[in-house]
Amino acid sequence: MSPVDTKHAPPQPDERQGVLSGWGRTSPVTATLVRPGDSSQVAALLAGEAPARGLIARGAGRSYGDAAQNGDGTVIDMTALAGITALDSRTGEIEVGAGTTFAELLEALAQRGLTLPVVPGTAHLTVGGAIAADVHGKNHPRAGSIARQLRSFALCTPADGEIEVSESEQPELWAATLGGMGLTGVITAATLRTIELRRPIAVADTDKVDTLEEAIELLDADAHSHAIAWLDLMGRGRRFGRAVVTRSREGEQPAGSSRLELKPAQAGVAARLPSGLLRPASVRAYNRMRWLASPRRARERPLAIDAALFPLDAIGAWNRLYGRRGLVQYQCAVPDGEEWTLRCLLEMLRSQRLPMYLATLKRLGPGSGGMLSFPLKGWTLAIDIPARAPGLAAALDRADLLVASSGGRVYLAKDARMSSETLARMYPALPQFLAVRARVDPHETLRSDLSRRLGLTR
Ligand SMILES: Cc1cc2nc3c(=O)[nH]c(=O)nc-3n(C[C@H](O)[C@H](O)[C@H](O)COP(=O)(O)OP(=O)(O)OC[C@H]3O[C@@H](n4cnc5c(N)ncnc54)[C@H](O)[C@@H]3O)c2cc1C
Structure with a gap:
């Protein structure tokens, strides 16, 4: 590997x-935020006497719940460990600091004619946060989660300091860290596989369908690389559950078309809109407009x-639009053959009159083997609901029961409210995860609000 980028000078601790x-x-x-400038400072933080409430790493704070926070404790802000440190032009592998954002990485790679095979629905997350959540994109059946695109990573653990982890050398630590929400150590760097960026545009097929079941049928068809359905769960009567299904793949580049252009994390219209703008009536009207603006059937439209890949990033800090109390995203996965659970779930939430502002459905391929990793072969449904909605907590507890009974699970990177009992039902490899944790972090130095809530630590 040859050094390529030194623009990020190490900042002062x-x-x-x-x-x-x-x-x-x-x-x-409230927490104490520490911002190390390099991996030796991370190692020193973990080797020293642990603060009373422990420590946890934080990337860009794009997980929805309490995974990257540690009330009255210490949080390690990893954003200074950023930049591409090496690129192997023969294999296309890149070595990056764990605090590098996907937006930075994708732009730097595009200039070299390369890209990442797996990207989630935002570009403003860090590589460390992506590994800790074992993130997936709209192409999971084809490309898998980030685990499949990762060659190795450097991990600072309280027991062993900084070590290089690969799937072949430390299979258990690998599987515990992919999806392990920062509880096996602090990732300081990673080596990722890249692919050639052949054409920086996509062509999309769009279909409007009237039911969840029709959306499932279309998403099941395999000809596209990326696929997602937007569901209108604010529509009344028969409009409830109608969907716009978008399936895309790489397309021809029209003459003069542009390169990849990602907006900075703070830009976007949301910054100019009042906090708490979203109300059921305005969302219903927006959804109606969106439905009417979509063609019934369109083929090969350039995009x-x-x-x-990142439609929400164009809006910027849209989470503010939910107001002071914020939003809960309920993202679950159910296995193949359990599609009816999705229908039951939606009908149950509908009967509780919950305002379900944004909902998306994606196909998932087989999981990565990560012990707490989310994807499993089947379907994933994500629903955004204002946290202030009356009856939300009880309704989502019922949703958990449905999902767990189907053999499914809730995504920890989105979770803000699940119980430890539910976690154990949904994640059968939890005992193995806890055994690895006990080995690499015997004194429970690594702790977060999520780990306490879910009984993963004291
Ligand atoms: C608009 C939007 C769309 C999204 N779409 C998708 C999607 O399509 N697919 C998907 O899978 N996810 C999606 N997500 C979720 C997001 O990808 C994950 O929550 C991811 O973990 C966020 O990364 P982050 O850098 O912001 O991490 P943070 O939110 O800061 O932290 C998340 C977890 O990672 C741990 N962590 C962070 N950095 C490190 C490190 N260096 N070492 C060890 N642990 C670390 C933290 O302790 C925490 O447990 C989306 C999020 C948003 C806001």
Whole structure:
């Protein structure tokens, strides 16, 4: 590998008090934020005497719940460990700091004619946060989660300091860290596989369908690389559950078409809109407009890649539009053959009159083997609901029962409210995860609000 980028000079170690929350803004807490400038400072933090409430790493804070916060404790802000440190032009593998965002990485790679095979629905997350959640994109059946695109990573553990982890050398630590929500150590760097960026546009097929079942049928058809359905769960009567299904693949590049252009994390219209703008009537009207604006059936329409992959990033900090109490995203996965659970779930939530502002459905391929990793062969449904909605907690507890009974699970990167009993039902490899944790972090140095809520730590 040859060094390629030194633009990010290591900053001075920095420590301050701050108020932190997840993207859903449901439970803000005060914590001490420490911002190490390099991996030796991370190792020193983990080797020293642990603060009373422990430590947890934080990337870009794009997880929705309480995974990257630690009330009255210490949070390690990893964003200074950023940049591409090496690129192997023969294999296309890149070595990056764990605090590098996908937006930075995708732009740097595009200039070299390369891209990442797996990207989630936002570009403003870090590589460390992506590994800790074992993130997936709209192409999971084909490309898998980030686990499949990762060659190795450097991990600082309280027991062993900094070690290089690969699937062949430390299979258990690998499987515990992919999806392990930062509880096996702090990732400081990673080596990722890249692919050639052949054409920086996508072509999309769009279909409007009247039911969830029709959306499932279309998403099941295999000809496209990326696929997602937007569901209208604010529509009344027979409109409830109608969907716009978008399936896309790489397309021909029209003459003069542009390169990949990603908006900075803070840009976007949301910054100019009042906080708490979203109300059932306005969302219902927006959904109606969106439905009417979509063609019943369109084929091979060109789409800029950033619009295809990161539609919400164009709006900026849209989470503010849910107001002071924030939003809960309920994202679950159910296995193949359990599609009816999705229908039961929607009908149950509908009967509780919950305002379900945004909902998406995606196909998932087989899981990565990560012990707490989310994807499993089947379907994933994500629903955004204002946290202030009356009856939300009880309804989502019932949703958990349905999902767990189907053999499914809730995504920890989105979760803000699940119980430890439910976690154990949904994640059968939990005992193996806890055994690895006990080995690499015997004194429970690594702790977060999520780990306490779910009984993973004291
Ligand atoms: C608009 C939007 C769309 C999204 N779409 C998708 C999607 O399509 N697919 C998907 O899978 N996810 C999706 N997500 C979720 C997001 O990808 C994950 O929550 C991801 O973990 C966020 O990364 P982050 O850098 O912001 O991490 P944070 O939110 O800061 O942290 C998340 C977890 O990672 C741990 N962590 C962070 N950095 C490190 C590190 N260096 N070492 C060890 N642990 C670390 C933290 O302790 C925490 O447990 C979406 C989120 C948003 C806001």
